[in-house]
Amino acid sequence: MFIADIRIKLKKGVADPEGKNTMKALELLGFYEVVAVDTSKFFSVKLDTQDESEARTQVEKMCQNLLANPVINEYSYDIRTVEGA
Amino acid sequence: MKLEDLKICILRIEGTNCEDESFQAFKRLGANPEMVHLKQLTGQDVLETEKRDLMDFHILMIPGGFSSGDYVRAGAIWAARMKSKLSAPLTEFVREGRAVLGVCNGFQVLVEMGFLPGLNGIMSSVPDAVLATNESSRFECRPTLLKYENNYTSIFTQKLKSGQILLIPSAHAEGKLLFPPEKAEKIYQQLEDNDQIVFKYVDPDGEYAGYPWNPNGSPHNIAGICNPAGNVLGMMPHPERVFHRFTHPDWTRGFGTDIGDGRVIFESVLEHVCKKF
Numbered sequence: 001m002f003i004a005d006i007r008i009k010l011k012k013g014v015a016d017p018e019g020k021n022t023m024k025a026l027e028l029l030g031f032y033e034v035v036a037v038d039t040s041k042f043f044s045v046k047l048d049t050q051d052e053s054e055a056r057t058q059v060e061k062m063c064q065n066l067l068a069n070p071v072i073n074e075y076s077y078d079i080r081t082v083e084g085a
Numbered sequence: 086m087k088l089e090d091l092k093i094c095i096l097r098i099e100g101t102n103c104e105d106e107s108f109q110a111f112k113r114l115g116a117n118p119e120m121v122h123l124k125q126l127t128g129q130d131v132l133e134t135e136k137r138d139l140m141d142f143h144i145l146m147i148p149g150g151f152s153s154g155d156y157v158r159a160g161a162i163w164a165a166r167m168k169s170k171l172s173a174p175l176t177e178f179v180r181e182g183r184a185v186l187g188v189c190n191g192f193q194v195l196v197e198m199g200f201l202p203g204l205n206g207i208m209s210s211v212p213d214a215v216l217a218t219n220e221s222s223r224f225e226c227r228p229t230l231l232k233y234e235n236n237y238t239s240i241f242t243q244k245l246k247s248g249q250i251l252l253i254p255s256a257h258a259e260g261k262l263l264f265p266p267e268k269a270e271k272i273y274q275q276l277e278d279n280d281q282i283v284f285k286y287v288d289p290d291g292e293y294a295g296y297p298w299n300p301n302g303s304p305h306n307i308a309g310i311c312n313p314a315g316n317v318l319g320m321m322p323h324p325e326r327v328f329h330r331f332t333h334p335d336w337t338r339g340f341g342t343d344i345g346d347g348r349v350i351f352e353s354v355l356e357h358v359c360k361k362f
Contacts, residue, residue, distance in 0.1 A: 011266070014217070014263070015217075015302075018218060018222050021222040041157075065211075066161060067157060069197070070211050070212065
């Protein structure tokens with residue numbers, strides 16, 4: 001079994017209104033040291049396979065077909081082994 | 086074909102919330118709409134009598150709402166479910182020139198499915214555009230003014246006058262239409278050249294204006310686009326919410342009519358499809 005930790009980020013140059021808004025709120029709370037906030041999405045996907053390269057292929061497809069929109073997103077992932085079900 | 090024989094599929098899944106107004110808009114004009122759950126088209130987990138064939142319909146409407154809780158991205162889950170089971174019939178539906186209307190969440194679904202902007206064939210395998218989070222990072226809900234920019238490519242706007250301004254409410258958090266940054270301007274030009282831009286946000290003077298007249302920060306103020314053939318329209322504002330004059334915000338000031346600004350979109354497509362089939 002594998003767990004894929006998938007992170008979906010906004011591409012460089014794509015506006016991140018959520019990050020900007022969060023930064024504003026953090027400043028209001030007194031965190032004056034904050035200079036940038038970027039938001040991203042994180043998915044942890046468990047796969048029932050013994051073959052790591054197969055898992056990798058699957059995760060790549062998942063990102064392309066659903067989890068990321070190539071127009072604004074870029075994705076990265078780490079795959080790790082886990083025991084049992 | 087007679088109006089009463091025109092069949093309209095008002096598609097819904099969990100989280101759709103504009104199907105009633107959409108249904109009534111077509112019904113009140115004398116057509117024959119039916120609310121159809123996605124499962125009825127895919128044939129999964131439904132009775133034999135509940136199964137429907139997409140090709141029995143002439144118009145497909147994907148109404149607004151928060152399908153599947155807007156998880157992953159607005160419209161992404163619905164698009165994935167349609168793509169997995171209905172790619173072939175949907176492509177055929179569009180190729181035959183039948184009409185597809187996506188409003189709000191429906192527009193997001195059409196973009197995520199690759200039907201809009203439709204610059205590389207009927208359906209692209211990955212999305213060519215996205216409806217991104219509003220510039221304000223908030224849900225923007227208010228009447229918006231739309232200028233009719235199309236040169237009659239779209240079959241949904243044949244009864245509009247060139248440059249006409251409609252008051253149609255917007256209600257969305259992800260409505261900023263973006264294309265890949267490296268070729269965005271080229272795509273805008275292509276949309277212009279193909280006459281695919283249908284509506285743009287304007288201010289009361291009819292000028293292109295920024296926030297709040299453009300509720301989401303969409304570049305070039307784009308509110309709605311169609312495919313190159315004109316039979317697929319996606320728009321963020323809700324025409325079904327202003328079918329009647331009395332649902333306009335200034336209804337007490339009266340205009341001696343019960344015709345709301347959104348009605349013409351439904352009239353146009355019904356007239357077109359009646360003639361075609």
